[in-house]
Amino acid sequence: MASSSKKVxxxxxxxxxxxxxxxxLPDPKADLTPAQIEAVMDQIIAKDIFxxxxxxxxxxxxxxxxxxTTDDLYDLPVV
Known part of the structure; x- marks a missing residue:
């Protein structure tokens, strides 16, 4: 039984x-600021790339x- 964690x-x-x-986006940098994220979102909108x-x-x-966080509560028995 294992536990895994991910951030997006x-x-x-x-x-x-x-x-x-x-x-x-997976694995964002820990030191991202709201201003940085909003600036990227503004660029995405302005460039109309999607x-x-x-x-x-x-x-x-x-x-x-x-x-x-995902906790795996069952491991398949090895025969």
Missing amino acids: LRMTFNSALGSAVSIT LTSGGALVSKRDVKIVDT
Whole structure:
């Protein structure tokens, strides 16, 4: 039985059609600041580099660092 942990940076944008679009990046640097993340999000919006089913990304909606811990509670017996 093992435990594993991972962190991701999840940036969520509003699309032109009003839907939420998330971009998730693994293993964010520990010293990231909200200002740095917002600056990157502004660049993503300004450069219009992502094609989504909801159209262009038009504004910032949310930013989260998600930390997930998974505990494996069962190990398959070795026969």
